[in-house]
Amino acid sequence: MAPGYSMSKKQLQDRLRRAEGQIRGLQRMIDADTYCIDVLTQLNSVTAALRAVGIGLLDDHVRHCVRESVEAGDGEDSVEELMAAVARFSGR
Amino acid sequence: MAPGYSMSKKQLQDRLRRAEGQIRGLQRMIDADTYCIDVLTQLNSVTAALRAVGIGLLDDHVRHCVRESVEAGDGEDSVEELMAAVARFSGR
Amino acid sequence: MAPGYSMSKKQLQDRLRRAEGQIRGLQRMIDADTYCIDVLTQLNSVTAALRAVGIGLLDDHVRHCVRESVEAGDGEDSVEELMAAVARFSGR
Amino acid sequence: MAPGYSMSKKQLQDRLRRAEGQIRGLQRMIDADTYCIDVLTQLNSVTAALRAVGIGLLDDHVRHCVRESVEAGDGEDSVEELMAAVARFSGR
Numbered sequence: 001m002a003p004g005y006s007m008s009k010k011q012l013q014d015r016l017r018r019a020e021g022q023i024r025g026l027q028r029m030i031d032a033d034t035y036c037i038d039v040l041t042q043l044n045s046v047t048a049a050l051r052a053v054g055i056g057l058l059d060d061h062v063r064h065c066v067r068e069s070v071e072a073g074d075g076e077d078s079v080e081e082l083m084a085a086v087a088r089f090s091g092r
Numbered sequence: 093m094a095p096g097y098s099m100s101k102k103q104l105q106d107r108l109r110r111a112e113g114q115i116r117g118l119q120r121m122i123d124a125d126t127y128c129i130d131v132l133t134q135l136n137s138v139t140a141a142l143r144a145v146g147i148g149l150l151d152d153h154v155r156h157c158v159r160e161s162v163e164a165g166d167g168e169d170s171v172e173e174l175m176a177a178v179a180r181f182s183g184r
Numbered sequence: 185m186a187p188g189y190s191m192s193k194k195q196l197q198d199r200l201r202r203a204e205g206q207i208r209g210l211q212r213m214i215d216a217d218t219y220c221i222d223v224l225t226q227l228n229s230v231t232a233a234l235r236a237v238g239i240g241l242l243d244d245h246v247r248h249c250v251r252e253s254v255e256a257g258d259g260e261d262s263v264e265e266l267m268a269a270v271a272r273f274s275g276r
Numbered sequence: 277m278a279p280g281y282s283m284s285k286k287q288l289q290d291r292l293r294r295a296e297g298q299i300r301g302l303q304r305m306i307d308a309d310t311y312c313i314d315v316l317t318q319l320n321s322v323t324a325a326l327r328a329v330g331i332g333l334l335d336d337h338v339r340h341c342v343r344e345s346v347e348a349g350d351g352e353d354s355v356e357e358l359m360a361a362v363a364r365f366s367g368r
Contacts, residue, residue, distance in 0.1 A: 002295040004356060004360070005339065005356070005359040005360070005363065006112050009112055009122060012122050013119055013122060013123075013156050015124070016115055016119050016340075019115055020115045020116060020119075021176055023111055023112045023115065024112060026145075027105055027108050027109065027112075029109070029181050030101060030104050030105060031314070035157075036149050036150070036152055036157060037153065037173060040146060040149050040150065040153075040180075040181060041177075041179060041180075043142060043145060043149065043310070044146075044181060045143060045148050046157055047139055047142050047146075048139060049161055050139050050142075051139070051366065052365075053133060053135060054135050054136075055359065055362065055363050055366070057128050057131055057133065057135065058128070058359065058362060059355070059359045060128055061128035061129065061132075062180075062355050062358065062359065063355055064128075065127075065128065065321055066167050066338075066342075066346075067346050067351055067355070068345050069111070070342075070346045070351075071096050071157075071346060071347070073167035074347075075343055076143075079335070079338050079339055079343070080280060080281070081129060083281040083331065083334065083335045083338065083340065084280070084281070085129050085132050085133075086331065086334060086365075086366075087331050088132075088133075088136055089118065089136060089294060089362075089366060090327065090330075090331070090362075090365060090367075091133060091275040091366075096264060096267070096268070097264070097267040097268070097271065105259055114254075144272065146274075147270065147271050147274070148266065150267065150270060151263070151267045154263050154267065155263055158246075158250075158254075159254050159259055159263070162250075162251050162254045162255060162259075163254060163255070171243070171246050171247055171251070172188060172189070174246065175188070175189040175239065175242065175243045175246065176188070176189070176232075176238065178242060178270055178273075179189065179236075179239050180268065181270075181274060182235065182238075182270075182273060182274040182275075183240070183274075183367045187304050193277050193306060195301035196306050197303055197306060199298055200302050200306070201303065203299055204296055204300060204303075206297060206300065207292055207295055207296045210292050210329075211289055211292050211293065211296075214285060214288050214289060214292070215289075215311075219341075220334070220336055220341065221337065221357060223333055224330060224333050224334065224337075224361050224364075224365060225361075227326060227330050227333070229328060229363055230326060231323055231327070231330075232317060233324050234302045234322060234323050234326075235323070236365050237302075237319060238316060238319050238320075241312050241315055241316050241319065242312070242316065244312055245312035245313065245316075246326060249311075250311065264295075265313060266331075269313050269316050269317075272316075272317075272320055273288070273316060274318060
């Protein structure tokens with residue numbers, strides 16, 4: 001069974017497709033002059049979905065790329081690259 | 093001239109349309125088994141675009157809804173609602 | 185009664201004093217070679233406390249400075265300054 | 277030479293001590309009724325410092341604990357724990 005943060009390729013695609021639909025929804029909301037706060041709530045829901053995709057990608061990266069590098073004895077560069085990705089992803 | 097964080101309805105829509113295109117790009121990247129870190133970089137670019145939209149929406153909200161409430165002498169509720177939106181938007 | 189996000193000066197100071205104590209706790213944890221993940225959990229708790237202080241400060245700012253500017257008919261600059269603060273606070 | 281995100285124990289402690297001093301500075305600013313926006317700027321500087329400490333801790337964790345688990349052939353749990361920490365640290 002897949003662990004907590006892992007996502008299959010299909011799960012990643014499903015999430016992205018839903019996020020895409022939500023962004024079209026945002027465009028309709030703005031066209032219809034929906035109350036700002038309600039648009040923001042929908043926007044937060046899209047960014048939350050994309051963050052989950054990001055965690056899924058990082059999980060996959062650690063489980064495969066980083067692990068293989070470490071097992072091959074040259075984990076240094078891949079750990080450095082991972083930390084750069086985590087730092088950017090955390091918005092810092 | 094529009095100040096720093098304001099966005100016209102057209103600017104909001106342009107940003108959302110571009111974010112929508114980027115999310116389709118993400119789906120293609122995953123289909124093509126693109127290297128995780130490159131997918132994450134693209135994902136960060138979408139979330140940055142959506143955050144800019146969020147700031148634009150908040151700016152619009154403060155400039156119109158909150159301002160009108162304050163001018164009408166009943167700013168209390170609208171300030172409370174604004175702070176709740178800022179808190180959620182900041183991911184807290 | 186104070187609304188949801190407002191904090192009195194005393195509440196802000198209490199939170200800051202507690203955050204200060206937690207940071208000293210972090211130093212002791214690192215001295216004692218505490219397991220990284222446990223140090224991170226404590227660190228997240230400090231940043232959450234500081235974010236609550238930030239929301240409290242923003243709330244106070246909107247309720248007083250922004251409101252007074254709007255009531256005095258010159259809200260433009262103060263709204264611009266507020267949005268810049270929200271943008272930085274949200275880490276964007 | 278230490279790579280980009282690594283911090284020695286001494287560097288972590290120096291950063292934490294400085295953050296502690298900044299939080300005392302925040303208390304003085306509030307006592308002195310400093311303009312909210314200036315207090316917020318100082319607050320953002322503390323949280324940025326703490327985030328750098330968090331990245332340093334994560335880096336150390338990946339370089340030592342995760343790496344050792346992977347080399348010992350039982351990386352599964354430590355990757356899961358790492359992802360949970362990254363998810364919480366990224367505020368999601």
